[in-house]
Amino acid sequence: MEDKKVYGVRCKACGKELYPAHALCPECGGREFEPIEIRGEGVVLTYTDVYALPLDYALRYLRLAIVELESGLRATGQLLDDDPKIGKRVRVTVGVVRERGEEKIYGLQFVPV
Amino acid sequence: MGNIDELEALLRPPAMEMPPYPPKVITLASGERMVVRQIDRDEVPILLKAIAPLLWVERDFYDIVAARLFGELLAYKRYRVKDEYCLVGLIDGVLAGIVNGRLVDEEVGMSYHTITIRRGLRVGSHMFAAKMEYHMEILGQKEVLIVAESPIGFRRWMIEYPLEKKFEVPHELGGVPSWTLTRETYFKAKPRLVSGRRPVPPELLEKARTITLPAEETVKAQVLGEKGEGT
Amino acid sequence: MREVAIIGAGMTKFGRSEIGLIELMSEASIRALDDASLGDLRVDAVYVPNMGAARLNRQTAIASALVDRLNLFPAMAEAVENGPASGASAVKNGFQAIASGMADLVLVTGGERMRAVNNLEATDFVASLSHPQAEYIYGVTLPALAGMFTRLYMERYGVTARHLALVAVKNHANALDNPYAHIQQRITLEGILTAPEAVVNNPYIADPLRLYDCCPVSDGAASLVLASREIAEKLGRPVVRIAGIGQATDTHAVHERPDPTELTAVRLAAQKAFGMAGITPQDIDVAELHDAFTILEIAESEEAGFFRKGEGHVAVEEGVTSRTGTLPINPSGGLKAKGHPVGATGVAQLVELTWQLRGEAGERQVEGAKSAFACNFGGFGNNVVATVLRRED
Numbered sequence: 001m002e003d004k005k006v007y008g009v010r011c012k013a014c015g016k017e018l019y020p021a022h023a024l025c026p027e028c029g030g031r032e033f034e035p036i037e038i039r040g041e042g043v044v045l046t047y048t049d050v051y052a053l054p055l056d057y058a059l060r061y062l063r064l065a066i067v068e069l070e071s072g073l074r075a076t077g078q079l080l081d082d083d084p085k086i087g088k089r090v091r092v093t094v095g096v097v098r099e100r101g102e103e104k105i106y107g108l109q110f111v112p113v
Numbered sequence: 114m115g116n117i118d119e120l121e122a123l124l125r126p127p128a129m130e131m132p133p134y135p136p137k138v139i140t141l142a143s144g145e146r147m148v149v150r151q152i153d154r155d156e157v158p159i160l161l162k163a164i165a166p167l168l169w170v171e172r173d174f175y176d177i178v179a180a181r182l183f184g185e186l187l188a189y190k191r192y193r194v195k196d197e198y199c200l201v202g203l204i205d206g207v208l209a210g211i212v213n214g215r216l217v218d219e220e221v222g223m224s225y226h227t228i229t230i231r232r233g234l235r236v237g238s239h240m241f242a243a244k245m246e247y248h249m250e251i252l253g254q255k256e257v258l259i260v261a262e263s264p265i266g267f268r269r270w271m272i273e274y275p276l277e278k279k280f281e282v283p284h285e286l287g288g289v290p291s292w293t294l295t296r297e298t299y300f301k302a303k304p305r306l307v308s309g310r311r312p313v314p315p316e317l318l319e320k321a322r323t324i325t326l327p328a329e330e331t332v333k334a335q336v337l338g339e340k341g342e343g344t
Numbered sequence: 345m346r347e348v349a350i351i352g353a354g355m356t357k358f359g360r361s362e363i364g365l366i367e368l369m370s371e372a373s374i375r376a377l378d379d380a381s382l383g384d385l386r387v388d389a390v391y392v393p394n395m396g397a398a399r400l401n402r403q404t405a406i407a408s409a410l411v412d413r414l415n416l417f418p419a420m421a422e423a424v425e426n427g428p429a430s431g432a433s434a435v436k437n438g439f440q441a442i443a444s445g446m447a448d449l450v451l452v453t454g455g456e457r458m459r460a461v462n463n464l465e466a467t468d469f470v471a472s473l474s475h476p477q478a479e480y481i482y483g484v485t486l487p488a489l490a491g492m493f494t495r496l497y498m499e500r501y502g503v504t505a506r507h508l509a510l511v512a513v514k515n516h517a518n519a520l521d522n523p524y525a526h527i528q529q530r531i532t533l534e535g536i537l538t539a540p541e542a543v544v545n546n547p548y549i550a551d552p553l554r555l556y557d558c559c560p561v562s563d564g565a566a567s568l569v570l571a572s573r574e575i576a577e578k579l580g581r582p583v584v585r586i587a588g589i590g591q592a593t594d595t596h597a598v599h600e601r602p603d604p605t606e607l608t609a610v611r612l613a614a615q616k617a618f619g620m621a622g623i624t625p626q627d628i629d630v631a632e633l634h635d636a637f638t639i640l641e642i643a644e645s646e647e648a649g650f651f652r653k654g655e656g657h658v659a660v661e662e663g664v665t666s667r668t669g670t671l672p673i674n675p676s677g678g679l680k681a682k683g684h685p686v687g688a689t690g691v692a693q694l695v696e697l698t699w700q701l702r703g704e705a706g707e708r709q710v711e712g713a714k715s716a717f718a719c720n721f722g723g724f725g726n727n728v729v730a731t732v733l734r735r736e737d
Contacts, residue, residue, distance in 0.1 A: 018600075019478065019597075019600075020475060020477055020478040020596075020597055020600075045496070045599075045604065046492040046493070046495045046496040046499075046604065047492060047495065048488055048491030048492045048494075048495060048550045048551050048552075048553075049491075049548065049550070049551040050483070050484075050485060050487055050488035050491060050549070050550040050551075051487075051547070051548055051549050051550065052467050052485050052487040052488070052549050052550060052558070053464075053467070053483055053485065054464070054467055054468035054471045054480075054483060054484075054485050055464060055465065055468040056483075057483055061548075062482075062483045062488075064482060064483065064484060064488050064492065065492070066492055066598070066599045066604065074599040074600065075478070075599060076478060076479050076482060076484060076597065076598070076599045077482055078482055078483070086495070086496070086499055097481055097482050097483070098481050098482070098483060105481050107481050107482055108482070
């Protein structure tokens with residue numbers, strides 16, 4: 001089965017976690033990383049309802065957010081919450097975030113806890 | 114109507130009672146006030162004059178909208194379309210936008226056209242909203258059938274309201290599959306799309322009594338986005 | 345290092361163009377070259393900032409095309425792509441070429457023809473500068489990043505919709521006196537904020553940002569002729585010197601910044617530019633900031649050092665940044681109303697400031713301006729170029 005999870009990386013040398021992945025660790029310059037799944041809970045740092053959408057969306061608007069996870073990592077994704085607030089607790093899920101013709105793209109979707 | 118002969122009476126479609134559209138005034142982004150009011154048949158010729166130069170403007174499908182609107186308004190004046198109406202937006206008496214449509218029957222409306230003369234102030238958006246307001250709140254209809262001829266129209270109506278597909282019904286404008294505005298969608302969208310105040314202060318109404326046309330060059334410059342274009 | 349001056353400036357009207365990209369850029373170039381009155385001197389290097397010709401206009405290697413159209417052979421030439429900061433980046437390249445002695449006379453012409461495609465495509469094109477896996481795939485666009493930034497900024501610093509609207513009203517008013525501006529439409533606080541109709545007039549684009557908080561999509565080109573100071577002094581006009589340039593980068597994904605309300609690259613670029621010029625923000629008489637969104641004018645004015653963090657909006661409210669205030673910001677109308685043909689923008693900011701420093705800005709002239717600052721903001725703050733210009737009397 002296709003892996004639909006979203007991954008960041010952990011530096012093998014110093015343990016620093018990064019999302020998205022980089023080629024060099026900003027902490028120690030390490031070059032070797034292991035994947036870490038972006039999962040769990042976090043809080044909404046900020047969000048927007050964007051009406052100026054790119055291609056591939058036949059919607060009126062899309063709700064996007066930056067979430068700070070318990071691990072301290074932050075991620076941008078879609079916010080599936082009818083009552084969004086800064087500081088609100090959300091959980092990471094993975095779903096279809098964009099469809100390009102037949103192709104379905106999976107990514108992070110935050111839902112209220 | 115005056116006296117008409119028997120043949121002419123046969124050529125004219127039967128007419129329904131249509132309560133008139135009560136005029137309203139909208140404050141635009143510029144602070145200018147636009148009066149939206151219904152016109153009667155006598156005012157069609159001046160509108161045709163405003164539309165004629167746009168027949169050859171390809172940008173944003175002005176040509177096709179102008180051509181069809183020209184025909185529809187002429188048909189209204191000469192009693193060759195059933196239950197048509199036309200609303201105009203006037204800023205200090207100067208024409209800013211035109212919308213028109215007609216009634217299919219008591220419950221269903223058919224939206225025709227929206228043409229913006231003064232661009233960049235969401236005049237088109239306000240005028241389209243006034244037209245929907247007429248169908249839903251004054252005429253008390255159940256739905257309005259709508260199509261868009263330009264991508265701008267598609268974004269403004271289909272996406273912004275948003276309209277529902279009713280593709281099984283061909284629209285009068287070219288037989289294109291219809292979209293529909295229901296009462297539910299209208300009243301949900303109303304707070305963010307329909308605005309304006311009534312009654313219109315008498316001095317504003319007086320200014321809006323006669324339609325003045327902007328200079329043809331001004332219209333073309335605005336329509337082509339050379340001047341005063343909005344965000 | 346040799347000193348470098350701006351000896352020619354010109355631009356096209358921003359807005360919607362019916363002519364092609366190269367034609368547009370050559371029009372701006374000819375205006376700048378005419379303004380410079382070079383006589384027998386030949387341009388020996390050409391830099392052409394542009395972001396989207398390959399995608400929007402299906403044309404590549406546009407620097408060679410421009411040189412050909414202008415018959416500038418055998419000048420060195422290259423296109424410079426650095427997102428929305430391409431313009432000031434290319435000016436920096438020109439500066440380096442002259443400062444190093446590699447060139448004496450440089451033409452920098454930026455241009456973009458974005459209205460060759462529809463708005464959706466244009467929005468998508470600009471969005472492609474965001475992080476492809478961590479941002480773009482979610483439907484992130486520049487307005488979306490700006491919207492999230494604004495919400496946090498409002499929450500933290502007490503910026504309100506009114507402050508943002510005041511920036512828009514000011515810049516639209518300034519653009520009325522700029523014949524090159526894309527949008528020449530006065531707007532009022534009533535019409536975009538306080539009237540009941542304002543919600544319709546000024547709908548959300550990326551909540552809390554509304555339509556009049558966002559710059560339009562524009563075509564346009566802007567051009568500068570740069571020369572060594574020795575050449576500039578022989579021309580017998582006021583010398584506008586490029587006194588300082590600073591550039592800095594920041595994380596690609598906005599969420600990776602330790603504090604997403606800080607535009608660190610703006611701060612660092614400005615510090616470098618002021619350091620090189622040997623002056624401070626307090627010495628600046630006029631500034632052009634990259635207000636692709638109204639909030640950015642406020643945030644950049646703080647990061648650049650004109651106001652303390654969280655106080656930029658107060659300055660707007662007090663009229664400090666209006667044309668008659670003590671630090672006029674965006675007398676040209678800014679990106680907000682002058683328009684934002686991305687590759688041209690950084691050059692156009694410096695064209696405006698050159699005119700301001702020479703006293704040639706007409707109705708929008710800031711009286712007695714001697715020192716000027718520009719901020720050209722790439723990505724969502726991941727690549728920023730700051731420039732300080734000074735009039736040498």
